[in-house]
Amino acid sequence: xxxxxxxxxxxxxxxxxxxxxxxxxxxxxxxxxxxxxxxxxxxxxxxxxxxxxxxxxxxxxxxxxxxxxxxxxxxxxxxxxxxxxxxxxxxxxxxxxxxxxxxxxxxxxxxxxxxxxxxxxxxxxxx
Numbered sequence: 001x002x003x004x005x006x007x008x009x010x011x012x013x014x015x016x017x018x019x020x021x022x023x024x025x026x027x028x029x030x031x032x033x034x035x036x037x038x039x040x041x042x043x044x045x046x047x048x049x050x051x052x053x054x055x056x057x058x059x060x061x062x063x064x065x066x067x068x069x070x071x072x073x074x075x076x077x078x079x080x081x082x083x084x085x086x087x088x089x090x091x092x093x094x095x096x097x098x099x100x101x102x103x104x105x106x107x108x109x110x111x112x113x114x115x116x117x118x119x120x121x122x123x124x125x126x127x
Contacts, residue, residue: 007039010103013096014077021075026060030068031077031093033058038093043105046081046090053088076100 014031023031033054037047054069055062072078076099079092095101 006103007035010035010096017077017096017099021077023071023075023077024068026058026064026068027071027075027077029058029060030054030065031072034078034091034093038103043103045092045102045104047092048088048090050088 018028034047037049037057038045041047051062051065054060055065058065060068069078069080073080077094077096079094079102081090083089092102095103
Protein backbone atom coordinates (compact mmCIF):
# COMPACT_ATOMS: atom_id res chain seq x y z
CA UNK A 1 0.00 0.00 0.00
CA UNK A 2 1.48 3.33 -0.99
CA UNK A 3 1.73 5.78 1.87
CA UNK A 4 -0.78 8.17 0.33
CA UNK A 5 -1.80 7.20 -3.18
CA UNK A 6 -2.88 3.66 -2.33
CA UNK A 7 -5.03 4.62 0.63
CA UNK A 8 -6.82 7.45 -1.16
CA UNK A 9 -7.12 5.53 -4.42
CA UNK A 10 -8.68 2.57 -2.60
CA UNK A 11 -11.27 4.87 -1.01
CA UNK A 12 -12.01 6.47 -4.38
CA UNK A 13 -12.45 3.06 -6.06
CA UNK A 14 -14.53 1.84 -3.11
CA UNK A 15 -17.10 4.53 -3.87
CA UNK A 16 -16.91 3.85 -7.60
CA UNK A 17 -17.70 0.17 -6.85
CA UNK A 18 -20.78 1.32 -4.92
CA UNK A 19 -22.48 1.90 -8.27
CA UNK A 20 -22.23 -1.79 -9.16
CA UNK A 21 -22.23 -3.31 -5.65
CA UNK A 22 -24.07 -0.91 -3.34
CA UNK A 23 -23.52 -1.51 0.37
CA UNK A 24 -25.67 -0.56 3.33
CA UNK A 25 -24.45 2.31 5.49
CA UNK A 26 -23.36 -0.27 8.10
CA UNK A 27 -21.34 -2.16 5.48
CA UNK A 28 -19.66 1.07 4.41
CA UNK A 29 -18.89 2.00 8.02
CA UNK A 30 -17.39 -1.42 8.71
CA UNK A 31 -15.21 -1.26 5.57
CA UNK A 32 -13.88 2.17 6.57
CA UNK A 33 -13.23 1.02 10.14
CA UNK A 34 -11.34 -2.05 8.88
CA UNK A 35 -9.27 0.21 6.59
CA UNK A 36 -8.44 2.41 9.57
CA UNK A 37 -7.44 -0.61 11.67
CA UNK A 38 -5.31 -2.02 8.85
CA UNK A 39 -3.53 1.32 8.59
CA UNK A 40 -2.81 1.36 12.34
CA UNK A 41 -1.02 -2.02 12.07
CA UNK A 42 0.84 -1.06 8.86
CA UNK A 43 -1.29 -3.31 6.61
CA UNK A 44 -0.21 -6.59 8.19
CA UNK A 45 -2.88 -9.19 7.51
CA UNK A 46 -4.81 -10.95 8.82
CA UNK A 47 -6.31 -8.37 11.14
CA UNK A 48 -7.22 -10.36 14.27
CA UNK A 49 -10.39 -8.77 15.64
CA UNK A 50 -13.25 -9.98 17.80
CA UNK A 51 -16.87 -9.05 17.10
CA UNK A 52 -17.24 -7.13 20.40
CA UNK A 53 -14.11 -5.12 19.54
CA UNK A 54 -15.51 -4.23 16.12
CA UNK A 55 -18.94 -3.46 17.59
CA UNK A 56 -17.37 -1.08 20.11
CA UNK A 57 -15.25 0.64 17.47
CA UNK A 58 -18.09 1.10 14.99
CA UNK A 59 -20.85 1.76 17.56
CA UNK A 60 -22.94 -1.07 16.03
CA UNK A 61 -24.55 -4.02 17.73
CA UNK A 62 -22.80 -7.37 17.42
CA UNK A 63 -25.64 -8.68 15.23
CA UNK A 64 -25.28 -5.67 12.92
CA UNK A 65 -21.51 -6.22 12.70
CA UNK A 66 -22.12 -9.82 11.61
CA UNK A 67 -24.65 -8.72 8.97
CA UNK A 68 -22.31 -5.99 7.67
CA UNK A 69 -19.40 -8.46 7.62
CA UNK A 70 -21.46 -10.98 5.62
CA UNK A 71 -22.39 -8.20 3.19
CA UNK A 72 -18.71 -7.24 2.70
CA UNK A 73 -17.69 -10.87 2.17
CA UNK A 74 -20.50 -11.45 -0.33
CA UNK A 75 -19.59 -8.27 -2.24
CA UNK A 76 -15.91 -9.25 -2.44
CA UNK A 77 -14.65 -6.40 -0.25
CA UNK A 78 -13.09 -8.54 2.50
CA UNK A 79 -12.20 -12.12 3.39
CA UNK A 80 -13.11 -13.42 6.83
CA UNK A 81 -11.88 -16.53 8.59
CA UNK A 82 -13.15 -17.73 11.96
CA UNK A 83 -10.48 -19.48 14.00
CA UNK A 84 -12.96 -21.12 16.38
CA UNK A 85 -13.60 -20.86 20.08
CA UNK A 86 -12.92 -17.51 21.70
CA UNK A 87 -10.13 -16.66 19.28
CA UNK A 88 -10.50 -13.43 17.30
CA UNK A 89 -11.33 -13.88 13.63
CA UNK A 90 -8.98 -12.96 10.80
CA UNK A 91 -9.84 -10.27 8.26
CA UNK A 92 -8.19 -9.47 4.94
CA UNK A 93 -9.22 -6.36 3.02
CA UNK A 94 -9.46 -6.92 -0.72
CA UNK A 95 -8.43 -4.19 -3.10
CA UNK A 96 -11.16 -2.20 -4.81
CA UNK A 97 -8.69 -1.23 -7.54
CA UNK A 98 -7.74 -4.86 -8.27
CA UNK A 99 -10.72 -6.89 -7.01
CA UNK A 100 -9.66 -10.21 -5.48
CA UNK A 101 -6.16 -9.04 -4.54
CA UNK A 102 -5.32 -8.63 -0.87
CA UNK A 103 -3.94 -5.19 -0.03
CA UNK A 104 -0.29 -5.29 1.03
CA UNK A 105 2.22 -2.67 2.08
CA UNK A 106 5.06 -1.62 -0.20
CA UNK A 107 8.50 -1.77 1.38
CA UNK A 108 10.41 1.47 1.74
CA UNK A 109 13.79 -0.27 1.32
CA UNK A 110 15.39 0.54 -2.02
CA UNK A 111 15.24 -2.42 -4.40
CA UNK A 112 13.14 -4.65 -2.15
CA UNK A 113 9.44 -5.24 -1.73
CA UNK A 114 7.69 -6.50 1.37
CA UNK A 115 6.01 -9.30 -0.57
CA UNK A 116 8.28 -11.65 -2.40
CA UNK A 117 7.32 -12.60 -5.90
CA UNK A 118 4.94 -10.71 -8.12
CA UNK A 119 3.29 -8.12 -5.89
CA UNK A 120 -0.15 -8.67 -4.43
CA UNK A 121 -1.35 -12.18 -3.87
CA UNK A 122 -4.69 -13.05 -5.37
CA UNK A 123 -6.88 -15.17 -3.17
CA UNK A 124 -9.70 -17.34 -4.38
CA UNK A 125 -13.04 -16.01 -3.24
CA UNK A 126 -14.75 -18.29 -0.74
CA UNK A 127 -18.45 -18.86 -1.27
